[in-house]
Structures are given as C-alpha cells and as structure tokens.
Amino acid sequence: MLFSDSYLTIKAPVEILFKERGSKFLAFTFPVTNDAEIKECLLQLKKLHPNANHHCYAWRLGADKSAFRANDDGEPSNTAGKPILGQIQAADLTNVLAVVVRYFGGTLLGVGGLINAYKTAAAEVIAASEIYERFILFEYKIDFNEESINLVMRILKETGAKILAHTYEENNSIIFQIKKQNSDKLEKDFTELYTSKLTYLKTL
Numbered sequence: 001m002l003f004s005d006s007y008l009t010i011k012a013p014v015e016i017l018f019k020e021r022g023s024k025f026l027a028f029t030f031p032v033t034n035d036a037e038i039k040e041c042l043l044q045l046k047k048l049h050p051n052a053n054h055h056c057y058a059w060r061l062g063a064d065k066s067a068f069r070a071n072d073d074g075e076p077s078n079t080a081g082k083p084i085l086g087q088i089q090a091a092d093l094t095n096v097l098a099v100v101v102r103y104f105g106g107t108l109l110g111v112g113g114l115i116n117a118y119k120t121a122a123a124e125v126i127a128a129s130e131i132y133e134r135f136i137l138f139e140y141k142i143d144f145n146e147e148s149i150n151l152v153m154r155i156l157k158e159t160g161a162k163i164l165a166h167t168y169e170e171n172n173s174i175i176f177q178i179k180k181q182n183s184d185k186l187e188k189d190f191t192e193l194y195t196s197k198l199t200y201l202k203t204l
Contacts, residue, residue, distance in 0.1 A: 004063075004136070005179065005180045006133050006134060006135045006136060007063050007094050007133070007134055007136065008092050008094070008132070008133055009031060009094060009131070009132065009134055010029055010093065010129040010130060010131055010132075011031065011129075011130040011132055012031065012129075013028065014028065014029045014125055014128050014129045014130075015027070015028050015125070016125045016128050018117070019105075020105075020109065020116075020120075021105060021107045021109060021113070022107045023103060023104055023105035023107070023109065024102070024103040024105065025100050025101070025102050025118070025121040026052075027100045027122060027125035028041075028045065028098070028099045028100075028101070028125060029097070029098050029099075030096070030097040031095060031096060032059065032061070032095060032096065032097045033095050038059055038097050041097055041099070042055065045099055045101060049103075052102060052103050053102050054074055054075055054080065054102040055099060055101050056072055056073045056080035056084060056099070056101075056118060057070075057071050057100070058070040058082075058085035058097075058098055058122075059096065059097040059098070060089070060094045060095070061095055062095070063094065063136045065094045068085060069081075069085075070085040075102075075114060076114065079114040079118065080100065080118045083115050083119035084098050084100060084118055084119075084121075084122040085098075086119065087122035087126055088122070088126070091126050091131065093126070093131065098122050100125075135179050135180070135181075136203060137177045137178065137179060137180065137203070138177065138178055138180055138183050138200065138203055138204075139164075139177045139203075140177075140198055140200055141173055141174070141201055142174050142176070142196055142199075143172065143196065143197045144173070144195055144197070145196075146172060147195065149168075151193055152174065152193070152196060155189045155190065155193070156174070156176060156186075158189075159182040159185055159186040160179060160182055161177065161182075162176060162177045162178070163175075163176045164176055164177060177204065180203075186198075
C-alpha cells in the first residue's frame with residue numbers, strides 16, 4: 001500500500017573515490033527501476049574493474065521502497081552491503097543502486113574499519129548524487145461512448161492527466177497517466193459517469 005504521493009531518487013550515475021589505509025574504494029550510484037538494469041550495471045562495473053577484490057552493493061526498488069538487497073561480495077558478513085544499504089535508507093532513496101568497488105591496499109581494516117569505509121564511501125557518493133522528488137503516477141485506460149467525449153476530456157483536464165494514446169473509432173478509449181494525489185477525484189468522477197469504464201493499468 002502506498003501512503004506517499006512521491007519518492008526521492010537520483011537523476012544520473014555518479015562516481016567518487018574514497019581511500020582508507022591503502023585500499024581504494026570506488027563508489028557508484030545508478031538510477032534503476034528493475035532487476036535487469038541492476039544486473040547490467042553490475043556487469044559493466046565488473047568489466048571495467050576486473051581486477052578489483054570486491055564489488056559490494058545494495059539497492060532499493062519501488063515507490064513503496066519494499067524491495068531491497070545488500071551483498072558483501074566476499075567481505076566479512078554485514079561489513080559492506082549492509083552499511084551501503086543503510087546509507088540508501090538514511091537518504092530515504094529508492095530506485096537506486098549503490099556499488100562500492102574495493103582494491104585491497106595491503107592493510108587489513110578489520111570488521112569495524114570495513115564497516116566505516118563502506119559506509120563512508122556510500123555516504124559520499126550519495127551526497128554527490130543529484131537527488132530529486134519524483135511524483136508517483138498511476139496509468140489508466142478509460143473506455144467511453146461518443147456522447148461522453150466532452151465530459152471525459154473535461155475530467156482528464158481538471159485532474160491534470162497526461163494522455164499517452166487514444167482511439168476515436170468504433171471503440172473510444174484513452175490511455176493516460178495521472179499523479180497519485182489526483183487519482184481519488186478522477187476515480188470518483190468516472191464512477192459517476194456511467195457511460196465510461198475506467199481500468200487501472202500500472203503504477204510508475
């Protein structure tokens with residue numbers, strides 16, 4: 001269940017370098033919306049940094065922030081992925097992937113040192129990222145008869161809907177997107193318009 005009308009995410013990929021006692025930590029953020037995009041980003045980083053000792057990461061997906069994962073990639077349990085995820089959560093971000101690529105510098109950092117290094121690297125790359133508020137959109141399809149077109153268009157205009165596609169032939173239908181915050185009014189208006197049928201398609 002979505003209680004908010006918007007969420008915070010990042011606009012573009014960012015990379016920073018953090019050094020700790022000889023080890024180099026290359027930290028990255030990527031805007032992502034699904035598993036396939038996450039896998040592609042991780043694959044490209046492994047191609048760019050094949051000799052790195054670890055590719056640790058965390059991600060969170062969905063407007064409701066319900067899907068997330070952390071991966072230590074061979075570092076001691078909970079010393080890398082969890083601190084990275086913690087910084088994503090601290091910034092209240094979603095639809096984002098954060099990766100920290102480590103080149104070992106010869107000095108063992110210990111559990112506490114690793115946690116601090118991965119946390120700091122993740123915090124710095126998130127701080128360097130351009131964060132913005134994205135409004136949650138609902139996508140619908142409305143089917144209606146020819147006599148209702150003016151009423152349908154008025155409702156769409158009043159609720160700030162963005163029309164994506166329309167058919168005005170045998171079957172009159174419009175596919176559109178609307179901000180979540182305006183969806184209750186729109187659904188009520190179309191429920192009262194008995195010559196139309198509103199179908200929810202997806203959340204964006």
